[in-house]
Amino acid sequence: MMNCLGCYTEVRVGYCVKCRDRLFDKAKVPATLSFDAPKADNLRAFQEHSKRLSISGVQLKYSVRREENELVLSDTNGMYILKPVSASKQLLYADDAPENEHLTMQIARQVYGIQAAESGLIYFKDQQPAYITRRFDVQPDGNKLMQEDFAQLTNRTKDTHGIAYKYDGTYEEIGLLIKRYVAAAIPALERFFQLVIFNYVFSNGDAHLKNFSLMRMETGEYQLTPAYDLMCSVIHTPHEADTALDLYEGDMNSDHYLTHGYYGRADFMELANRLGIVSSRALRMIEQFETKGNLTKSLIEKSFLSAETKALYRANMLEKLKRLNA
Structure with a gap:
């Protein structure tokens, strides 16, 4: 047993039913992506899907969409924002940054009732963690507010x-x-x-x-x-x-x-x-x-x-x- 990568309730693997519903419209998206974290040999592919920066401009964001039960990098029709561990040496405890954001978002939602974007933790194929959040400006029909x-x-x-x-x-x-x-x-x-x-x-x-x-x-x-x-x-x-x-x-x-x-x-x-x-x-x-x-x-x-x-x-x-x- 483990804690859900969305809300921390106890599950056998990955995400609980409620988090799967909120994050992935009930699709059985695995807790591990089909591709490795960004690094020298695949960075070009990631850079094509990069978004705005944060934390003093050193934390990259990538656009992701869901195809059936799989999440893929996407420069169009992005439904999610993916934030991997930053390679920057400007951040202390950089490996914990994805979970830091996930935890803080869950505290806001679960403890204080703050309306917050749907989010969770997910792992790359090489087991590096990433923070994933669902875009709230994208409607179910794909239209953007x-x-x-x-x-x-x-x-x-x-x-x-x-x-x-x-x-x-x-x-x-x-x-x-x-x-x-x-x-x-x-x-x-x-x-x-x-x-x-x-x-x-x-x-x-x-x-x-x-x-x-x-x-x-x-x-x-x-x-x-x-x-x-x-x-x-x-x-x-x-x-x-x-x-x-x-x-x-x-x-x-x-x-x-x-x-x-x-x-x-x-x-x-x-x-x-x-x-x-x-x-x-x-x-x-x-x-x-x-x-x-x-x-x-x-x-x-x-x-x-x-x-x-x-x-x-x-x-x-x-x-x-x-x-x-x-």
Whole structure:
């Protein structure tokens, strides 16, 4: 027996029935791909299917589609994004990066009820692990919904704001745009606020403007997309900032930040106030992170991270919870 490569429930092999349904429309996709991980002799084929970069531009993404029960690299009709272990020497614990992202996405979904993209772990033929996520913008009939991230929505590009353009902004700014574009703004703002806190607690210092998006539904209305690209990035880039964006303009001049040198509950409550979220609702969302620690620790233990990385993951979470309570 083993833990499901999707949700960690106990299975004989691969994925449980529910994860097979959510990820692969019930198809019996094996836990091992039919091709090896990218390396010197096959890199050209992979590069033809490469997507955007993340984690400081060193983590590659590849487009994949399903043909019957098999996943194949694809430059058209891609249904999935595949992220292998990065060959870059810029990342610490690079072998654990795929499972780090998978675990963080599962914690978001299972523990905190955050709407997140379907995801799992999968292995190449040579047994190297990869993270796989199903594209939420691709409809069952193959049609794509229009998706715009907040770098696009704020008209930030390399040409207009420099090479670090996706880090040039605040979470308050994203929230104000959600108010402008999303008809059901209040629940969307609460989802967004919860996600900002989640990224802080789980040390995702790469939650920049391109890691939040709106999607235009077939009705013509805009919705906040499911969460994606969640991971404890500090494990791989330990000298990064606590957050990719400031909470709000001038947040580092708050009484709490000036006293402690990091964000605390008062700073997140100020963000909630600026977004128009009812204080009692915001406080409950913050407090849920204190009360669900044991559930989170259970998933960390069930995960496929190495023992050393599990310890780092727990330690970073506990440190951020301590800060959130300050």
